[in-house]
Every structure is written in structure tokens, then in C-alpha cells.
Amino acid sequence: MITITCPIKQDFIIELLNDVTLDGIHYTFKQKDGMKLLFEHSGSDQEAAIRLAKERIKETEIGHVLFFQIA
Template sequence: MIVVNTALCQDKVIEYVNSFNYEGTTFTFKEKKGIQLMFDASDTSIDLDKAARAIKLGIKEQEWGAVLFYQCTAKK
């Protein structure tokens, strides 16, 4: 599971991560708890830490993500 903590632009983050593909693995929004957005991976055998870093870099490259304060981590 990937967890993105952000108070702002949550809809955009959900849309981005839902369309993100990491080495053939896709992610699906599961639930929201406060500022935590949780996503399930279609393939749990991948390195979730590397996937979380890739998602974090991808969000930062977005026009709306460059100034966004957020945290992206893997939860096992």
C-alpha cells in the first residue's frame, strides 16, 4: 500500500496516482483518513519503497505539485 499525506490538492493526487504505472503495476485509491490517501498496488511483489519514491517524484513534476507539501511512503 502507498500512503500520500497531503492536505491540499487531494483530488489531483488521487487522479494522478490512479493513472500512475510503475513497472507494470497500477495503483487504485482505497480510502482517505484525514490527510492520508491510501492506494493499493495491483502487484504487491514490487518494491513499494521504490514505487513510493517514483510517485513522489512524479507528483513533484506536476504543475500543481511543485509547491505542494506532501509525504509519500510505503506501508506494508
């Protein structure tokens, strides 16, 4: 499971990653807890799941100015 912490544009991130497969890793939105968005992912490579999600967000029009953390 990965946690994305982002105070704004949470719906944008959910829509961007929910039910999406990136390089064989499938993301599913599970829960919103304040500023935290919890996503389950397929596979066992946590670092790859974080890296791919971060790249996906940053490649959007607002991703390069959006403040977020992924753990």
C-alpha cells in the same frame, strides 16, 4: 500499500495516481482518511512504488510547491 499525506489538493493526487501504471507498478486508490490517501500498488518493491509516485507528483505544474509525504 502506500500512504500519501497531503492537506490540500487531495483530489488532484487521487486523479493523478488512481488506475495508473508507472514502470510496471500499478496504483489503485483505496481510501481517504483525513489528510491521508491510501493507495494499493502491484509488486513487492515498496521503495520503488514510493519513489515513482513522488516523481509523478513532483513533475506536475504544482507538484514542486505541494507539501506532501509518502510512506
